[in-house]
Amino acid sequence: MNGVGTHHPSGATTAVQLKTILNHVQRHKSFVYKKARWADPQTKRTIEILIESRANSHAICSGCDCPAPGYDRQPERRFEFVPLWQIAVYFVYAMRRVECPRCGVKVEKVPWCEGKNQLTTTYRWFLAGWAKRLSWKTVAETFGTTWQNVFRSVQQAVCWGLAHRDLEGIEAVGVDEVQWQKGHKYLTLVYQIDAGCKRLLWIGQDRTAKTFLRFFRMLGKERSRRLRFICSDMWKPYLKVIAKKASQAIHVLDRFHIMQKMSKAIDEVRAGEARQMKADGYEEILKHSRWCLLKRPENLTDKQTVKLSELLKYNLRSMRAYLLKEDFQRLWEYVRPGWAAKFLDEWCTRTMRSQLEPMKKIARSLRTHRELILNWFQAKGAVSGGIVEGLNNKVKLTTRKSYGFRTYEAIEITLYHNLGALPEPEFTHRFW
Numbered sequence: 001m002n003g004v005g006t007h008h009p010s011g012a013t014t015a016v017q018l019k020t021i022l023n024h025v026q027r028h029k030s031f032v033y034k035k036a037r038w039a040d041p042q043t044k045r046t047i048e049i050l051i052e053s054r055a056n057s058h059a060i061c062s063g064c065d066c067p068a069p070g071y072d073r074q075p076e077r078r079f080e081f082v083p084l085w086q087i088a089v090y091f092v093y094a095m096r097r098v099e100c101p102r103c104g105v106k107v108e109k110v111p112w113c114e115g116k117n118q119l120t121t122t123y124r125w126f127l128a129g130w131a132k133r134l135s136w137k138t139v140a141e142t143f144g145t146t147w148q149n150v151f152r153s154v155q156q157a158v159c160w161g162l163a164h165r166d167l168e169g170i171e172a173v174g175v176d177e178v179q180w181q182k183g184h185k186y187l188t189l190v191y192q193i194d195a196g197c198k199r200l201l202w203i204g205q206d207r208t209a210k211t212f213l214r215f216f217r218m219l220g221k222e223r224s225r226r227l228r229f230i231c232s233d234m235w236k237p238y239l240k241v242i243a244k245k246a247s248q249a250i251h252v253l254d255r256f257h258i259m260q261k262m263s264k265a266i267d268e269v270r271a272g273e274a275r276q277m278k279a280d281g282y283e284e285i286l287k288h289s290r291w292c293l294l295k296r297p298e299n300l301t302d303k304q305t306v307k308l309s310e311l312l313k314y315n316l317r318s319m320r321a322y323l324l325k326e327d328f329q330r331l332w333e334y335v336r337p338g339w340a341a342k343f344l345d346e347w348c349t350r351t352m353r354s355q356l357e358p359m360k361k362i363a364r365s366l367r368t369h370r371e372l373i374l375n376w377f378q379a380k381g382a383v384s385g386g387i388v389e390g391l392n393n394k395v396k397l398t399t400r401k402s403y404g405f406r407t408y409e410a411i412e413i414t415l416y417h418n419l420g421a422l423p424e425p426e427f428t429h430r431f432w
C-alpha cells in the first residue's frame, strides 16, 4: 500500500506509511512491522500487517517469561487490532515455539497479545474503553465485532483492574442493597466513601450475612481493622456482620436509607387513606398527591405547591404523616449529638401517639437503632449523607442501561467497570 504525502512548511515531503504510524503508536522492541497489505485486494475490507521477529532476538517462553532456544515455528496466526477508518486491521505472525529448560516446549510470548486471545491487547482495551461510554451492543455494532468480544474485553479489563487496584488507606465504606431483575433478587454493594476516593469496592449476590462476610474476607483482617466509618441501612444481616468484623468502626445508619424508609411509610399511609376515601366517595382530594407528599417542599413544582396547601386544609392521615416526615428532616441539622438525641426521642414519642401504624413502625425501629443513628453526628464531616445515595443512583442507571444482562456475571462486570474506578495499564498511545 502506498503512503500518504504530507507537505512540511520547509517544503520537504515525508511519506506517512502505515508502518510508520504503527511504530509511532505501538512499537515493539523485538518485532518489526514488515509490511501492510490488503487481505483481499478486490474487496479492500481488511488490512493485514505482517510482523516478523528481529533477526537477532530470542523468543520468550510464555511459561516463565525467560528467553529460550527456538524449537519450531507454527503456521501464521491473525490477531485483530484496532480498526482504521472502518477497515478491519489484523496482525499476522507465525508464532515460534521454544524449548525451555524449565517449561519444556512452549509457544513464545508476544507483546501485542496474551494467551489464546484472538484480539490484540490494545484492541481489547479499546473496546473496553468504549464500553464505558456506550452499551456493549452499540460498541459491537460500531466497531464491527461481536457482543461476546466486547464482553470478554470488559471482563479482562475488570480482572486486570481488580488485580492491580490499591486497597490501602480505606477509612469509610458504605454497604447497600440493590434489587436487580424482577422478583426478590438483590445485590450487595460495598462502596468506598472517603472524601478523596469514592468508588465501588465489591459486589456480591444476595443480601445475606454470608454475602457480606465475603467482602471482609476480600478486604482482609488488617484493612478491616483500619476502617473508621461504616454506613449501612437497617438490614439486620448487615448490622450483624459489621458488629462482628469491624467493631472498632463507627457504624452509621445512613440518612438516605432512613428517609427512604420514611417515604415508603408515607406512601403506605396515603394509599390506605386513598382507598378509604374512594370507598366513602371523596376520592378527588388525594388524587395526584403522591409526589407532593414525597418530595421536599423546595423541590415541588408550582402546581404541586398549590395542591399541597390545599391538602393541608384537611386533617388527613396522609398529611399528618407528611408533617412528621418533614419535621424529622430537622434532625440532620443538629450539630451536637446531645440535642439530636433529645429531638429524636421527642419525635419518636410524638409519632407513637399518631395512630399512623406505618409511621409508628418507623419510630419503633428508630428507637431500636437509636445509637447507630446518633453515630451520624460523630461521623459528620467524614461521611456525607449524599454519597451513598449518589452511588446508588449510578448503579440503578448502569443496570438499567445494560438491559438484557440476564446473568449475574455480566452485571457484576459492568458495575465494576463503570463504578470501580479501576486502574488501566499505561500505553504509549491511547486509542480510545
Ligand SMILES: [Zn+2]
Pocket: 061, 062, 063, 064, 065, 066, 068, 100, 101, 102, 103, 104, 106
Ligand atoms: Zn519457560
